[in-house]
Amino acid sequence: MMLALTFATAALLGAEPSNLPPNHPPVPPGMSASPAAPGGELPQGHPPFAGGGDTPAAKGPLPAGHPPMSETGRAPPSAEELLKQLDSTEGLRTREKTFEIASSLGKLYYSNGRTADSVMYFLQAEEKAVKTRALYLEQRKKLGKKPVPSAEEAQCGFAANAPVEDMGKVAEERAKKGDAAGAAACARAALEPVIEVEVLRANALYLSGDTQGALTVYGRVLEVVPSHEEALFSRSAVLYETKGEDVKALQAAHEGFQAFVAMHPDSPRADLAKQLSQFAEDTAKAGGRQKWKQARAEDRRVRLSQPLPPQRPMEATPPPQAAAGAGGMPALTQEMVDAIQNTERTPELEAGLAKLVEEGEEHLARGRYDEALAAYRRVVPFQPENGRAKAGMAWAMVGLGRPMADRIWGVAVSSDAAAVEKLGDTLQARGDERGAKALWTKLLSSAPDYPNKANLQAKANP
Known part of the structure; x- marks a missing residue:
C-alpha cells in the first residue's frame, strides 16, 4: 500500500510542468531552483559531493542491509x-x-x-x-x-x-x-x-465525531451490498451506542445484528453480535436506555431485598483446600461473592466478558497459559455456567500442570463437553494445530461416551 x-x-507533485532536471527532488513552495549548469555540472554554489567528485557514485550493488532504492536512486519516503x-x-x-x-x-x-x-x-x-x-x-x-x-x-x-x-x-x-x-x-x-x-x-x-454522517454512509454501502460485513455490523453498533432513547433506531440495530449473524455466522464478531442484538431488543422493549436502566435497578432492588437461603453445614465452613484456592487460584470470600452477585449485568459488562473469553483463547493458542488463566478468572465468577469460559480455564490449568487441573477439566467436560470440543476448533483456527489435537485426545479419554465420538476421533487422529 x-x-x-x-x-x-x-503523480500529484508532478502534475504541473517543472523546469527541474529529471529525478530532482521537489522544491518546496515559495522557493525556486537554480538553473542547471551545462554539461551536467553542478549549479554555482552547489555543495560538493562527498569523495571529491562532481556527481555521486551510482554503480555497483548496495551495501548489505541498505534499504531498497526507487528508480530515482532515492529510498522510498x-x-x-x-x-x-x-x-x-x-x-x-x-x-x-x-x-x-x-x-x-x-x-x-x-x-x-x-x-x-x-x-x-x-x-x-x-x-x-x-x-x-x-x-x-x-x-x-x-x-x-x-x-x-x-x-x-x-x-x-x-x-x-x-x-x-x-x-x-x-x-x-x-x-x-x-x-x-x-x-x-x-x-x-x-x-x-x-x-x-x-x-x-x-x-x-x-x-471524527460525526455519527449521523457515519450512519448515512454505512447506509449507502448497504444499499449497494446489503450483506456487507463491516458496514452491517458498524451501522448496527453505532445505532445501538448513540441512539439509546430512539426505539425505532434500537429496533433497527437489533435487526441489523440479527442479519449480521445470519449472513456471517463464522465471523469472529458473531457471538458479540448475538449479545448486542439481545441488548438492543431488550432496550427497545423497555422504551429506551434510561427506562431499561430503571427497570434493571428495580429488579436488582427486589432481588437484594429477598433473604438469602440458609447455608447447609457443608457450605458454612469450606474445606481448607477450597479456602486456599484450587490449584493456586485465589479463594472467593463471602464479601467477594456478594459483590459479584450484586453487580448489575450491563451490556458493557457482558461485552467486556465476551472479549475476555476471546483474549483467553488467543493466549491459549499462543501457549500463554498464565495470561489465559488470568482472563478466564475474571469471567467465570460472573458467568459460572459459561461452558466456553470453563473449557478455556480448564485447558489453561492443564497447560500449566496445576494440581487441580484434572478436577477442573472433569467439571468442564461433564458440564459442557461440546464447548470443550469447540475450543479445540478455535485453537486449530488460530494456528495451534498441536494444541487442538492434544485437547481432542484428552477429551476422548475423559468422555468415552461422547455422542460425537467418531467425528472427534477423526479430528484427533486425521
Whole structure:
C-alpha cells in the first residue's frame, strides 16, 4: 500500500510542468531552483559531493542491509515524509484527481490517524463513481429478483488494476445496448473499490465525531451490498451506542445484528453480535436506555431485598483446600461473592466478558497459559455456567500442570463437553494445530461416551 501511495504522491507533485532536471527532488513552495549548469555540472554554489567528485557514485550493488532504492536512486519516503510533502503542496485539495489517486491520499491520511483530513479525499474519490453507482442501482432494479452475475460471467473483461472510471464506461456501454445483467455486473465490479472507500469514510466520520454522517454512509454501502460485513455490523453498533432513547433506531440495530449473524455466522464478531442484538431488543422493549436502566435497578432492588437461603453445614465452613484456592487460584470470600452477585449485568459488562473469553483463547493458542488463566478468572465468577469460559480455564490449568487441573477439566467436560470440543476448533483456527489435537485426545479419554465420538476421533487422529 505504501508503494501505491508513493506513486500517487509522485503523480500529484508532478502534475504541473517543472523546469527541474529529471529525478530532482521537489522544491518546496515559495522557493525556486537554480538553473542547471551545462554539461551536467553542478549549479554555482552547489555543495560538493562527498569523495571529491562532481556527481555521486551510482554503480555497483548496495551495501548489505541498505534499504531498497526507487528508480530515482532515492529510498522510498516514509509515511511521515509523504504527509509533510503533501501538506506543503499548494492547491492539492482542489486539484483534479483520478479515483485511484484520491482514494490513495485518503487511505494515507486515514492510516496515519488523520481521519478528519481523509474524509475529503475519500469523498473526492467517491464522486468519480457517482454515475456508476446510480447505473448499478438502476440496472439491478430492472433485473428484479434475478441475481446479478459476476464480472467473469458477464465477460466484462476487466484487468486486475483497471481504473474505476474506465470500468464504469464499460458498464454504461452495456446499458446502452439494453444488457441489464451485463451492465449491472460490470458496474458492480467497478464499485468494489468504491465500496471500500465508502466504509473507510464512514469510519473516519464516526472517529471524527460525526455519527449521523457515519450512519448515512454505512447506509449507502448497504444499499449497494446489503450483506456487507463491516458496514452491517458498524451501522448496527453505532445505532445501538448513540441512539439509546430512539426505539425505532434500537429496533433497527437489533435487526441489523440479527442479519449480521445470519449472513456471517463464522465471523469472529458473531457471538458479540448475538449479545448486542439481545441488548438492543431488550432496550427497545423497555422504551429506551434510561427506562431499561430503571427497570434493571428495580429488579436488582427486589432481588437484594429477598433473604438469602440458609447455608447447609457443608457450605458454612469450606474445606481448607477450597479456602486456599484450587490449584493456586485465589479463594472467593463471602464479601467477594456478594459483590459479584450484586453487580448489575450491563451490556458493557457482558461485552467486556465476551472479549475476555476471546483474549483467553488467543493466549491459549499462543501457549500463554498464565495470561489465559488470568482472563478466564475474571469471567467465570460472573458467568459460572459459561461452558466456553470453563473449557478455556480448564485447558489453561492443564497447560500449566496445576494440581487441580484434572478436577477442573472433569467439571468442564461433564458440564459442557461440546464447548470443550469447540475450543479445540478455535485453537486449530488460530494456528495451534498441536494444541487442538492434544485437547481432542484428552477429551476422548475423559468422555468415552461422547455422542460425537467418531467425528472427534477423526479430528484427533486425521
